[in-house]
Amino acid sequence: MNTLLNARALAQPVEDREKDHRRRLAAAWLLSAAFTLTMAVYGASYYLLGAADRPYSPKHALLRPSGSIGIKLGILGTMLFFGIYFYYFRKRWGWLRSIGVTKHWLDFHIVMGVTAPIIIVCHAAFKFRGIAGMAFWIMVAVALSGIVGRYLYSQIPRHLNAAELTWQELKEEQEQLAKHLATQKIFVHRDLTSAFRPLPTAEQVRSQNIFASLIYMFSLDLSRPFRIAALRRRALRAGGIFMTVGGLFPSGKDDIERVVQMARHQAALTKRMVFLSRSQEVFQLWHVVHRPFSYAFVVLAILHISAALLLGYL
Secondary structure: OOHHHHHHHHHHHHHEEEEEHHHHHHHHHHHHHEEEEEHHHHHHHHHHHOOOOHOOOOOOOHHHHOHHHOOOOHHHHHHHHOOHHHHHHHHOHHEEEEOHHHHHHHHHHHHHHHHHHHHHHHHHHOOOEEEEEEEEHHHHHHHHHHHHHHHHHHHEEEEOOEEEOOOOHHHHHHHHHHHHHOOOOOOOOHHHOOOOOOOOOOOHHOOHHHHHHHHHHHHHHHHHHHHHHHHHHHOOOOOHHHHOOOOOOOOOOOHHHHHHHHHHHHHHHHHHHHHHHHHHHHHHHHHHHHHHHHHHHHHHHHHHHHHHOOOOOO
16 A cells, blocks of 8 residues: 555656645644634633633633633644654654655644644633643743754755765755856846855854854854845835835746845855754754653653543533
C-alpha cells in the first residue's frame, strides 16, 4: 500500500504537490484562526469575569474546565499536542517516513504546536494552577521554542534529500545570481548594493555570542521586506508607489519584479552563508532545550489526566 502511495506521489509534479500542500496548510491555519476567533467572541463574557463571579454566569457549566465544553476542549487540546509527536515518530518508524515530505510534516507540526496551547487556554478558562498550570507553561515554552526552531531550520539550506548544501555550492549559487544581476538594466549597481545593509564576515559572526548572532540574523530578515520596498520604489513612479503601498507589494511589472526577486534571493543567500555555521550551532543547542520541555509536558499532562480521571471529571 505504501509503495503504491509513493508511486502516485512521485508521479505527481513537485510543483503540484507544493501547491496542494500550501492549500492544505492554509486551510489548517484558517481553521485554527476561526476557532480562536469563535472562542474569543463566545467566551469573552465568561473569561473576563473574576473567579468569584464565574459561578453565576450562565456559561459557567459549559466553559469551566470540567464543563461540557471545557472538558472537550481539554481532550481536543491534549490530542492535538500529542499529535505533534508524530513528527518525531516519523524519523523512527519506516512506514511513516515513506509518507510525504519532511518539510510538510514540519509545517503541520508547527500548526498543531501553535493551536494546542490556544485550545488548552480555553479549556483552563485562563486559570492556571497546580500541575495543570505547570503543564500549560511548559507547553507554551515548547510552542515558542518550536517557532524559533522552525526559523533556524529555514536558515540551513538543504537539497530535496535533506543533505546540507556545502559552502562551495552556496558560493556558486551566489555568483550565478550576481552575474544575472550584473546584466539587468533596470537598477544601477549602487541601488542594488545600497538596498541592503552591509553584512559582517563569517569570522565576525563567530566572534559574537550565540544570542547576539540570532537576534542580528532575525533583524536582517525583519528589515529585508522594507529594504526591498525601498529598492522597488526606485523603479516606480508616484502612481506605482501608491498602488504598491510604498513598494511593499509586487508592482505587477515582470521586468522589475524579476530583478527584485533575484536581489531578495541574493540578500537572503548571502545572509545564510555568513550565518551558516552559527545557525547549525544554535540549531543543535535548540534540540537540547526543545526536547526536554516536550517530554516534561507529556509527564505532567499524564499526571493531570490521571488526577481528572480519579476525581471523576472524565
